[in-house]
Amino acid sequence: MPKLVVEHISKSFEYKKILNDLSFYVEKNEIVSIVGPSGVGKSTLFNIIAGLLVPSQGEVYLDGKSILNKPGNVSYMLQKDLLLPYKTIEQNVALPLLLKGCHQKQALIRANELLKEFGFEAVNKSYPDELSGGMRQRIALLRTYLFSDNLILLDEPFSALDTFTKAEIQSWYLKVHRSLGLTTLFITHDIDEAIKLSNRVYVLKGSQVNSLASVEIKSDFKRIDKFLLSREFLNYKKEIIASLNK
Structure with missing residues (x-):
């Protein structure tokens, strides 16, 4: 059973639909990123998972138990x-x-x-x-x-840092994640950051699309610097950009 399961989540504010029938999962000990342009509902989705916002429809399960509208679990x-x-x-x-x-x-x-x-x-x-x-x-x-060590939700925590500091803290977080056995769901606008940190990347394009494109990242985190300069890294980036532009 996945650590986190999000099933058929939709959310509308007045007459505007922000999220439309989204479903995805996060396995235990994974780092999973969600990338997408501003205004497509990434933070709204996080607020629903955190129990701070009630969706128009759908369900959220953590370790098989519903955490919908139940703050404090993540x-x-x-x-x-x-x-x-x-x-x-x-x-x-x-x-x-x-x-x-x-x-x-x-x-x-x-x-x-x-x-x-x-x-x-x-x-x-x-x-x-x-x-x-x-x-x-x-x-x-x-x-x-x-x-809570059940699930860590990170909403662009490194976006305000300069390039060199960001690179250092990203590598540091990978070590912390492994050392503490964490499970992390991460929001970012930075495609390079998503590829570097993640086991999988979901692409969220907006309420008109009711499915998340998923890109599985296979890399050796012990050789992260070499991975960042590899053809594989560039191919992942091309795949994510292509998903965003579909």
Whole structure:
């Protein structure tokens, strides 16, 4: 059984249809990306999966159970890191555990264990404005993981970063994903990013199309730099662009 199953999801706002009978799945431990132009309903779809928005029709299953209109079952990170400026890094990372009712001491211990595991113990007492944008995004991703490790929804979290920082954090996230055994559904406008990060890429073109084109990405993440310069990478990009233009 797939980790996430989205079945026949449609959504309209007043008289405008945003999503039309969409179905897709995400297997456990996959990174799956959804690419498409602005305004085709990618964020609307994420809000439905996160339980923040009710679809006009359809169903969403996580581990075989409906999570429709049930917030709190998945983690959701937007473009901005949303770290609280008046709390230290360890306090920010511990926040999800506190919201779940964990005792403050235990929450801080777990937060610091996670920070140490990924090499951030030196900044645990720092405040967000003392860190670079790339570092803040890394911390925010670790905090997102502590909200729920069932499924991570990432809505263009790297879009505000410069090219070099983005490349570094993409490679870092691939390592985190493998290390923690995550399952990730990712929204991006960046086709290169989708190919680099994903096991599969879905192409969403708008409400007039009721199916998602799917492109399976086969690459060796241990040799990611070589893959980015390969003919295979270019062929994947051509296939995705062709799907968008159909």
